[in-house]
Amino acid sequence: MELVGEQKRIQALFSELRLADEQTAPRFAAVWNRAQAASSQTWRPARALNLSFVAATALLICALVSLALWSKYSQQNARQAIVVVTGNATPATVPVEVVKDTAGDPPLSEGSRDRAASRSRAKRLAARRRELMLAINLKAAREAKAISNWQSPTTALLKSQNDELLKSLPQLNESADDLKSFLTNTPK
Amino acid sequence: MDNAELKVELEKLHSASFGWALSCCGRDRGEAEEVLQTVYLKILEGKARFRGEANLKTWLFAVIRNTAISEHRRSLLRGLRLTADREAAIEQIPVYETPTEGFERSETQAQFQNALKSLPARQREALHLVFYEDLSLREAAEVMRVSIGSARQHYERGKKRLRETLGQTDIAYGISWRAKENPGAV
Numbered sequence: 001m002e003l004v005g006e007q008k009r010i011q012a013l014f015s016e017l018r019l020a021d022e023q024t025a026p027r028f029a030a031v032w033n034r035a036q037a038a039s040s041q042t043w044r045p046a047r048a049l050n051l052s053f054v055a056a057t058a059l060l061i062c063a064l065v066s067l068a069l070w071s072k073y074s075q076q077n078a079r080q081a082i083v084v085v086t087g088n089a090t091p092a093t094v095p096v097e098v099v100k101d102t103a104g105d106p107p108l109s110e111g112s113r114d115r116a117a118s119r120s121r122a123k124r125l126a127a128r129r130r131e132l133m134l135a136i137n138l139k140a141a142r143e144a145k146a147i148s149n150w151q152s153p154t155t156a157l158l159k160s161q162n163d164e165l166l167k168s169l170p171q172l173n174e175s176a177d178d179l180k181s182f183l184t185n186t187p188k
Numbered sequence: 189m190d191n192a193e194l195k196v197e198l199e200k201l202h203s204a205s206f207g208w209a210l211s212c213c214g215r216d217r218g219e220a221e222e223v224l225q226t227v228y229l230k231i232l233e234g235k236a237r238f239r240g241e242a243n244l245k246t247w248l249f250a251v252i253r254n255t256a257i258s259e260h261r262r263s264l265l266r267g268l269r270l271t272a273d274r275e276a277a278i279e280q281i282p283v284y285e286t287p288t289e290g291f292e293r294s295e296t297q298a299q300f301q302n303a304l305k306s307l308p309a310r311q312r313e314a315l316h317l318v319f320y321e322d323l324s325l326r327e328a329a330e331v332m333r334v335s336i337g338s339a340r341q342h343y344e345r346g347k348k349r350l351r352e353t354l355g356q357t358d359i360a361y362g363i364s365w366r367a368k369e370n371p372g373a374v
Contacts, residue, residue, distance in 0.1 A: 006351060013300045014319035020297075021207045026221050028202040032195070035228035 194231065197244055204321055208249050211316045212256035215301065219263070223256045230255065242330055246323070249331040253313075303353040311346030314339055 160166075198205075205227075209220035227248070230236040236251045238244060304312055310332065317328035329339035 006347070010315070010347065010350065011319050013296070014316070016297060017300070018207055018320055021210060022203045024217065025203045025206040026224075028199045031202075031221065031225050032198075032228055035225050035232055038225070038229050039232045 191232075194238065198228070198231070198248070201245055201248060204245070205248060205252060207320055208316070209252050209256060211312065211320070212253055213260070214305070219259070220256075223252060223259050226259065227252050227255050243327065245321075246327045246330045249317070249321070249323075250333065253331060299354065303350055306353055307346055307349055308342075310334075310342045311349060314342040315346045315350065318343060 206220060206224060209223045209227075210217065213219040213223060227236065230251065231238075238247050241247075242250075304315070307315070313332055314325075314328055317323045317331055318325065323331070325339050325343060326336050328343070329336040332339055332342075334342075
């Protein structure tokens with residue numbers, strides 16, 4: 001019973017509060033119109049933001065594509081440069097002329113001419129390879145000779161006049177005379 | 189439900205919505221109005237959409253509650269920066285007394301509102317939804333996004349605490365309560 005009474009009292013206080021709030025509540029139309037106005041204002045920046053976002057994305061994609069293309073071309077150029085450098089460094093690029101006397105030969109047909117050309121190309125390549133190997137061998141031989149002839153500049157400083165005395169020792173099977181001659185200062 | 193229909197329904201619920209917004213904003217009228225406007229804006233922009241899964245009133249109250257919470261968080265962040273400015277501004281604002289303020293200054297209501305403010309938020313919400321908005325406990329639970337058991341617990345505890353707080357004061361209604369509980373005390 002008391003619980004019901006308690007609830008009624010609370011209800012009465014809340015009702016009083018609600019009445020007071022209803023009197024001071026803003027008009028619906030005013031709040032709704034303000035919200036509508038805010039909605040139309042926020043729409044434009046949102047659209048502008050979207051456009052700028054699209055523009056920024058497009059720029060980013062362009063930059064990425066150009067970067068990818070540039071890196072691809074630079075890699076290709078670097079590869080070509082390496083090929084040119086290595087090609088110039090080898091002695092095999094020295095042109096070797098294969099002189100062939102074809103004055104007495106009968107005129108060749110198309111197929112046989114091709115075969116002859118490929119054969120001469122193969123010969124030229126073999127000659128280049130031989131020359132290259134020869135050059136490498138010659139270089140290696142020169143280097144080996146230079147190494148074997150090398151002498152230390154301080155070798156002379158290690159030599160002295162008494163080297164023979166210091167290095168020679170009496171042997172067990174030598175004769176006594178030789179020993180006496182070796183010991184010159186000893187009393188006889 | 190199209191926008192025109194929704195607008196009509198919102199208009200019907202406007203004063204109740206304002207009361208709920210007031211409760212969610214600690215009875216700050218300016219803030220409550222701002223929250224309500226933000227809620228209408230969300231509805232207009234389609235950020236808050238009623239799908240008919242629940243009662244329109246409980247859905248609207250849930251949106252108001254969420255908006256009030258997020259606005260409160262935002263204002264706290266803003267407040268960290270603007271505290272000094274606001275204090276200076278408040279000092280310059282002239283004080284006018286509105287009829288409501290006159291009413292709120294009436295002793296019983298002032299005591300009641302202070303007692304409400306002293307309650308934990310959940311308990312205050314449960315009491316407001318049941319007594320002020322005439323919602324059932326199930327509907328209150330939907331608005332508060334809690335289970336019905338939890339809502340009932342908040343409601344019962346809130347009622348008990350409100351009674352205790354009001355009982356400590358010397359307002360007539362408190363005295364009558366205590367007289368009923370312990371006739372020898374009064």
